[in-house]
Amino acid sequence: MAARLSTDFYRRSDVVQVSRDLLGKYLVTLFDGELTAGRIVETEAYRGPDDKACHAWNNRLTPRTRVMYEQGGHAYVYLCYGIHHLFNVVTAGEGEAHAVLIRAIEPVDNIELMLARRGFGTVKRQLTAGPGALSKALGITTAYSGVPLWSADSPIWIEDRGDRIADADIGVSARIGVESAGECALWPWRFFVGASPWVSGRGRERGREYRICGNDHSFSK
DNA sequence: AAGAGGATGAACT
């Protein structure tokens, strides 16, 4: 029933398609015998070297971004604003610096521990809405950048529990927080489960949404 | 060696 996603899933060449397909999958961590998991409801695709919003834009290769050039299925975690640990999944083959940012999950397993990690007393959207928030709830830090998600003994992985999200139920928009990326900032590479209350965004980001119409990358309001 | 800035979140007014 719960199958850990294999390298075949991650190594596909189209990072935008992988980003869409990650909706409805379950992101799981197992640290010190404590398992926490949530259902992915929001993602964004980043595609080096042509995507200016991507850390690997223009084939930029640094110690931090090196893992993006590894084969699909590795975790890429980096520190943002000195505070937030942002979790990405590397996709495509070795040398292709593509990755999917996980932006929001619906809390599912061991919500008590997620609350404790966040310092929250009650369950609310902010528990796991937003890339920094979900990483904290799941206990993910930059120490885990580079772990192979497909490996049977990895402390982080992504599962298929059988959920299937129809295209009609998926919302699409421009990516959040990448205004300085010029034209690339307009690319509709953010995907989310339209009806989910667990999606991030403080209102402003919910504007300019589109809905998938078929698999040919055509969009309509 | 130094400085700017970032794929955010939370707490304000």
Next chain:
DNA sequence: GTTCATCCTCTTG
């Protein structure tokens, strides 16, 4: 709507 915490990474000199 605005402010700011916080620190690593990268660029420049």
